[in-house]
Each structure stands twice: as C-alpha cells, then as structure tokens.
Amino acid sequence: MARKLLLTHIDIPGINTFEVYRQKGGYRAVEKALKTLTPDDVLEEVKKSGLRGRGGAGFPTGMKWSFLAKPEGIPRYLVCNGDESEPGTFKDRYLMTHIPHALIEGMIVSSYALGANTSYIYVRGEMMPQIRILEKAIAEAKHAGFLGKNILGSGFDLELFVQPGGGAYICGEETALLESLEGKRGNPRIKPPFPAVSGLYNCPTVVNNVESIAAVVPIINDGGEEYAKIGVERSTGTKLISAGGNVKNPGVYEIELGLSVEEFLYSDEYCGGIANGKRLKAVVAGGSSVPILPANLILKTLKGESRLMTYESLADGGFQSGTMLGSGGFIAFDEDQCIVRNTWNFTRFYHHESCGQCSPCREGTGWMEKVLHKIEHGHGSFSDIDLLVNVAKNIEGNTICPLGDAAAWPVASAIRHFRDEFEWHVTNGAEARQRNYGLANYADPLEPVV
Amino acid sequence: MLSVKHNESVTFTEDMLGKFAEIVRRYPEGRQKSALLPLLHEVQAEFGWLSVSAMDKVAEYLHLDPIEVYEVATFYTMFFLQPKGRFNLEVCRTGPCCLVGAERIMTHLEEKLGVKEGEVTADGLFSWRGVECLAACGYGPVLQIGPEYTFYENLTAEGVDELINELRKKAEGAKLDADS
Structure with a gap:
C-alpha cells in the first residue's frame, strides 16, 4: 500500500471539522513551526523536501519562497491559488471539500515562513460550496486560537480570507489571479517584475497552489x-492525480511519485483499467494543456522504458x-473517442478563456x-x-x-501523433460525420487484440 | 452586453450592507476595489442578475467609477448581464465531460425544456447553457445551479428529468407558500 501524506485520514467521518482533524494530529505542524522553528527553518525544510509546485509548472516551492523580497516596513502576502480550472484536474476541489483544515494549516505554517500577516485563498467562484467550507474551517481554527493575534503566544499574527473568482480560467495564472484579487479583469501582467518583488498591491507576494500549501504540513x-525520501530523482513526495475520461474508477488518487503509468492506469488500487471493456487509445497526462500521447507512448518511452508518474x-x-x-489531470481516451473532436473541444476552451x-x-x-471545427465536420482540406x-507555432x-x-x-501534439486521423477526416468527410476513426495503430500494447 | 432596459431603482437591504461592510474589511485600507467580485456575487445572488442600476450602486458603494464595475462584470463568465431563468442550469461542455456524454445531456436539456442555450422558458423558471470545465472531471457529466452552485454529478437523461421535476415542484411549493 502506497504511503499517503495528504489524504491519510480522508475516510474518517468528520475529518472536515476542526475537532476530528485535531484529534487525528492536525495543527501539530503549526505548533512545531511557531514554537520550535524560525521562519527560515521552515523555509529550509521546504527546500530540503524538494517539493515542486503542484499547480502545473513544477517550479521548486522552496526556491520560489526564497525569492520573496523582504524590504522593511512593507507587508508581504501569501496567496493560495485555488482557481482550479485546467480541464482534467479536480484534486484541489477534492482536498478543499473533504479535508479543508489541511489547507488552513498549510496556510498558517507557510504564512509564518514568509512573514505574511494577511493571506488570501483565491477560489474559483463556481466552487461556492467549497468557499463556504473553507470559511467555516477558518472560523473554527480562529476560535481555537490558530488564527488571529499572537497565535499560540508566538507573537505571530495572521488573518486568513477566502476570495471568490468570477469564472475565468486565466485567473489560474498567478499574475492574472492577483489582478482579479485586486478587483480587476484577469489580464496577466508582464513579468518582470515578478510577484516575489511586486505582487498583490505592489507588495512582495508568493502565489502557491492548494496542494503545494497542504504538502507543507507533512x-x-x-x-x-x-519527504524527499519518497519519489524518484527530482520528483519527490506524493502527488494528487485526478483520473477522468474513460477509466473504470475515476477519482482523485494520492500516489507516490515514481509509480508506473501502467500500474496507475490498470491496477484496481487506482484507475482499474479502461471502462466498459474498451481499449486505450490515448492519454492526456497532466491537464488539457500538456501534449496528448497515444497509448503506446504513454505506457513506454520511445526507448522502450516503462513510463513513470514523475516530472x-x-x-x-x-x-x-x-x-x-502538469497539474496531474489524467484523462484517458478509449477506442471510441475522436481525437479531432476532442482537439476542437479543447481549442474552443482556450479560445473562450483567452483574455484577449x-x-x-x-x-x-x-x-x-x-x-x-471545419475538419471535424468533414469540410477540411490537407492544407488546413x-x-x-503553423498557427500553433506562431502562438x-x-x-x-x-x-x-x-x-x-x-x-500540435494531436497532429504530431494522430495525423492520419486528421487526414482521414479530410479524405472521408461524409464518413467522418457518421463514425469515428477508431484505434488505428495506437493500440494499447498491454491489452490483447480482441 | 449591458442591459439598460430594466433600469429600475435598486435598494440594498440592511443585511446586504452588513455583509458588504464585512467583506470590505478583508482588505487593506484604500484597497476596497478588491471587494468588487465578492460584492457582485452577493448582488447577483439577491437579484438574479446584474442590471446597470445595480452595478452603478456597487460602484457608488466602493467609490469606483461605474466603468470599473462594468469592465469586470463583462470579463467574468459568472456574472449575468441579462435576466436568466429562476433555475439556470449550467452543464460542463469541456473535453473530459464530453468523453462521458455531456453533449447528449445538453441535447436532452434543449429538448426537455424546449428552449435553446441561453434562452429562458416561457414560465421564467428555466434557462441553461454550456460552461467550460468545472473541475469535476471524475464525476461527469456535471451541472451546477447558482447562486449557491449546487452540484449534480454523473448525470443521465433520466436524472436530468427528475431534477427538472423536482425544481418545478420546489417553485410551485414556494408559490403556494407565498399565496397562503
């Protein structure tokens, strides 16, 4: 059984309340940090852990923290990015819904390390139920003395607030998120200056993903x-993976980084294989933005090595x-799915979400x-x-x-790996409107041909 | 598009004003503009949509120019600049949900309600639209209903029929309460 660090107590009834979370050892990290460690000690531990940003970019969290400017007399901010909207990703929703205090506890410890006395959790507006859950958790933590003035007699003050977004994927980009938090349209800022120097209200700011902040607790x-003992190479610790699409058991799984893709996809502990006895055609492994791979290349690298769930x-x-x-949004496509249609769907998403x-x-x-749209509906040409x-390259x-x-x-990746399916749509326009292309030669090498 | 057709006078209740004041206190002094998105959510939850009069009133409350409110309200997809049905059903239409049948759910909704995407039923009760990824890809197809954004997962055509019937009953119940 794989080790769990974030979801250890997920099945315990009432773990979403302060009382039960505390009984299960919750808020020990706050006590340890505020009573026995300096802010720099906390930073050192995070650096040693090798934790990398869990929102998608994978930038080392300790290094990001160490860039934070600390001029005298100017407040510093920690902002948690809970704008989860990358298609395929739903782990932060899961964490905030079921174990909200893990995020609150992580926010307190991280704010202490960074010297932030006011911190915000920016949550996408559609997650109104999760916003209510977090507000309740914050009230409970405050009541118990873990938020507010002079926490645990340490002299450290922290106020924590939840900010709703307004429904915009772009606000998951950290500078767009800061614009939104300032009450503006979510237009990303030109960098530099980076938020570490000039972020929220032009003050030094760190923006971290929900899962990254929660990982600070263990x-x-x-x-x-x-923490760094778990995992492989520079992929340390555990990671929440959102499994969706045509897998048998969709859901959120905490894995030790280094698990093989094959085991994640086929073992009953995780996805349990492809639903309805179908065969695997393709996988988008890290949220809609990352390149799609055909079945043979997701299970094994070009060199024939087993592909692992690591950066x-x-x-x-x-x-x-x-x-x-990426963000760990793992989307499996079965043999009946049309790559052209999905690529059109994803592109419609990006067009809709482009800030302009x-x-x-x-x-x-x-x-x-x-x-x-033209190709999918059977009216495309080869030059399309x-x-x-060409257009993708120019963006x-x-x-x-x-x-x-x-x-x-x-x-670009769909055309790279599935060009014959695009061409089939061009040459067989009428047929393409009636049926899907099927598996072609991307068949899952692990399953027998029926 | 902004709607100026329904420019009636808008009043914020004492409850709303109390909530507004609590929200503004979350930010440093002089940064009350940060309260704009939360306030627009509150106003929309109360009135069902954002009329120009309501937005002007928010601008006045936060000491902003009206344009600062309009530009935000027009950027974010959650803010409605036209009235919607009392129950606005929003179905996720992005890739992963489509792999498990979201398109069929939208076709079914259109047939069942007899209105196209974005339109309101004659009785004013329902409207529907496709929205982009709701971060619930493992539970698809999904739909949500504001202002509390109640979530319905693993949808089937039958499930959608039941939901619509339930909502109809709920509306009728509320009407009976109001009449008695």
Missing part, C-alpha cells in the same frame, strides 16, 4: 528529508514523444477553433492541417502568459 511534521519520466523524449506531469490581451492568442485560438501547425512563445502555449501544445 513536510514540517516529518521533516523535509523524510522527468513523463517529459522523456521532449515534445516529440513525451509530455508533462495578446493578438497571437486572441486571434490564433479563434482561427484554430474554426479550422478544427498544415495551417493548424507558442509569443504571448505574455503561458495560456498561448497551453492552447498551442494540444493542437
């Missing part, structure tokens, strides 16, 4: 070195034959959506496929924020 309880192994082969761990600041993204996502590649790297890249990669 890191402080057990020590950074213990490094999923990226093996670069974008030619690899992908990314940068022309390549604003216009490019719109053109890609139109061209993909090349046009898509990538040419925008203020990574939404442009995130829109370009799914299109």
Whole structure:
C-alpha cells in the first residue's frame, strides 16, 4: 500500500471539522513551526523536501519562497491559488471539500515562513460550496486560537480570507489571479517584475497552489528529508492525480511519485483499467494543456522504458514523444473517442478563456477553433492541417502568459501523433460525420487484440 | 452586453450592507476595489442578475467609477448581464465531460425544456447553457445551479428529468407558500 501524506485520514467521518482533524494530529505542524522553528527553518525544510509546485509548472516551492523580497516596513502576502480550472484536474476541489483544515494549516505554517500577516485563498467562484467550507474551517481554527493575534503566544499574527473568482480560467495564472484579487479583469501582467518583488498591491507576494500549501504540513511534521525520501530523482513526495475520461474508477488518487503509468492506469488500487471493456487509445497526462500521447507512448518511452508518474519520466523524449506531469489531470481516451473532436473541444476552451490581451492568442485560438471545427465536420482540406501547425507555432512563445502555449501544445501534439486521423477526416468527410476513426495503430500494447 | 432596459431603482437591504461592510474589511485600507467580485456575487445572488442600476450602486458603494464595475462584470463568465431563468442550469461542455456524454445531456436539456442555450422558458423558471470545465472531471457529466452552485454529478437523461421535476415542484411549493 502506497504511503499517503495528504489524504491519510480522508475516510474518517468528520475529518472536515476542526475537532476530528485535531484529534487525528492536525495543527501539530503549526505548533512545531511557531514554537520550535524560525521562519527560515521552515523555509529550509521546504527546500530540503524538494517539493515542486503542484499547480502545473513544477517550479521548486522552496526556491520560489526564497525569492520573496523582504524590504522593511512593507507587508508581504501569501496567496493560495485555488482557481482550479485546467480541464482534467479536480484534486484541489477534492482536498478543499473533504479535508479543508489541511489547507488552513498549510496556510498558517507557510504564512509564518514568509512573514505574511494577511493571506488570501483565491477560489474559483463556481466552487461556492467549497468557499463556504473553507470559511467555516477558518472560523473554527480562529476560535481555537490558530488564527488571529499572537497565535499560540508566538507573537505571530495572521488573518486568513477566502476570495471568490468570477469564472475565468486565466485567473489560474498567478499574475492574472492577483489582478482579479485586486478587483480587476484577469489580464496577466508582464513579468518582470515578478510577484516575489511586486505582487498583490505592489507588495512582495508568493502565489502557491492548494496542494503545494497542504504538502507543507507533512513536510514540517516529518521533516523535509523524510519527504524527499519518497519519489524518484527530482520528483519527490506524493502527488494528487485526478483520473477522468474513460477509466473504470475515476477519482482523485494520492500516489507516490515514481509509480508506473501502467500500474496507475490498470491496477484496481487506482484507475482499474479502461471502462466498459474498451481499449486505450490515448492519454492526456497532466491537464488539457500538456501534449496528448497515444497509448503506446504513454505506457513506454520511445526507448522502450516503462513510463513513470514523475516530472522527468513523463517529459522523456521532449515534445516529440513525451509530455508533462502538469497539474496531474489524467484523462484517458478509449477506442471510441475522436481525437479531432476532442482537439476542437479543447481549442474552443482556450479560445473562450483567452483574455484577449495578446493578438497571437486572441486571434490564433479563434482561427484554430474554426479550422478544427471545419475538419471535424468533414469540410477540411490537407492544407488546413498544415495551417493548424503553423498557427500553433506562431502562438507558442509569443504571448505574455503561458495560456498561448497551453492552447498551442494540444493542437500540435494531436497532429504530431494522430495525423492520419486528421487526414482521414479530410479524405472521408461524409464518413467522418457518421463514425469515428477508431484505434488505428495506437493500440494499447498491454491489452490483447480482441 | 449591458442591459439598460430594466433600469429600475435598486435598494440594498440592511443585511446586504452588513455583509458588504464585512467583506470590505478583508482588505487593506484604500484597497476596497478588491471587494468588487465578492460584492457582485452577493448582488447577483439577491437579484438574479446584474442590471446597470445595480452595478452603478456597487460602484457608488466602493467609490469606483461605474466603468470599473462594468469592465469586470463583462470579463467574468459568472456574472449575468441579462435576466436568466429562476433555475439556470449550467452543464460542463469541456473535453473530459464530453468523453462521458455531456453533449447528449445538453441535447436532452434543449429538448426537455424546449428552449435553446441561453434562452429562458416561457414560465421564467428555466434557462441553461454550456460552461467550460468545472473541475469535476471524475464525476461527469456535471451541472451546477447558482447562486449557491449546487452540484449534480454523473448525470443521465433520466436524472436530468427528475431534477427538472423536482425544481418545478420546489417553485410551485414556494408559490403556494407565498399565496397562503
């Protein structure tokens, strides 16, 4: 049985309340940090843990914290990014719903390390029930003396607030999130300056994902070195993976990084294989933005090595034959799914969610959506496929924020790996409106051909 | 598009004003603009949508120019600039939900309610629309209903029929209460 650090007590009734969470050892990390560690000690533990940002970018959390500017007399802020909206990802919703105090506890310890006396948890507005859950948890923690003035007699003050978003994927980008928190449209800022120097209200700010903040709790309880013992190479600790699409057992799983993709996908402890006895066609391993891979390449690298659930192994082969761990939004496609239709759907998403600041993204996502719609509906031409590649290339790297890249990669990778399916839509337009292309030669190498 | 058709006068109740004041206190002095999104959510929960009069009133309360409110209300998809049905059903239409049948659910809703996406039924009770990923991909297809954003998971056509019947009954019950 794999070790769990975040979801250890998830099945215990009432773990969403302060009382039960505390009985199960909750808020020990706050006691340990505030009574026995300096803020810099906490930072050191997080650095030693090797924790990497769980929102998608995978940037080392300790390093991000160490960049925070600390000028005298200017407040510093910690903002938690709970804007979870990357298609395929629903782990933060799960964590906030079932074990909200893990996030509150992580916020207290992290705010202490960073010297923040006011911190915000920005949650997407559609998660109104989760916002209510967090507000209740904050009230309970405050009542118990873990928030407010002079927490546990340490002299450390912290006020914690939940901020609702308004329904915009772009606000998951940290500078757009800060704009939104300031009451503006979610337009990403030009960097530099980075939030660590000039973030919320032009003050030094750290923005961390929900899961990253919650992971600080076991890191402080057990020590950074213990945390780093789990995992492989630079992928340390555990990770929440959201499994969706056509798997038998969709849901949120806490895995030890280093688990093989094959085990995650097929063992009954996790996804349990593909639903309805179908065969696997493709996987998007880390949320809609990362390159899609056909079944053979997600299970094994091009070199024939078993693919692991780590930042490094999923990226093996670069974008030619690899992908990314991203946010851990694992979407499986069975043999009946149409890659062209899904690519069109994802591109419609990015077009809808583009903030409109940068022309390549604003216009490019719109053109890609139109061209993909045309191909999917059987009216495309071969030159349209090349046009898509061209537009994607011209968006990538040419925008203020990574939404442009995130829109370009799914299109580029779908054509890279499934070009014959796009071409089939062009040459067999009428048929493409009636039926799907099927598996072609991407068959899951682990399942016998029926 | 902003709606100026229904420009009636808008009053914020004492309860709402109390809530507004509590929200504004969350931010440093002079940063009350941060309260804009939470306040718009409160106002929409009360009136069902955001009329220009309501937004002007929010601007006045937060000492902002009206345009600062309009530009925010028009950016975020959760804010309604036109009246919706009393129950606005929002179905996730993004990739993972479509892999498990979201498109069929939307077609079914359209047939069942007899209105197209974005339109309101004649009795004013229902409207529906497709929305982008709701971060519930493991429980798809899903739909949500504001202002509390109650969530319905693993939808089937039969489940949707039951839900609509329940909501109808709820509305009728409320009407009877009001009449008696």
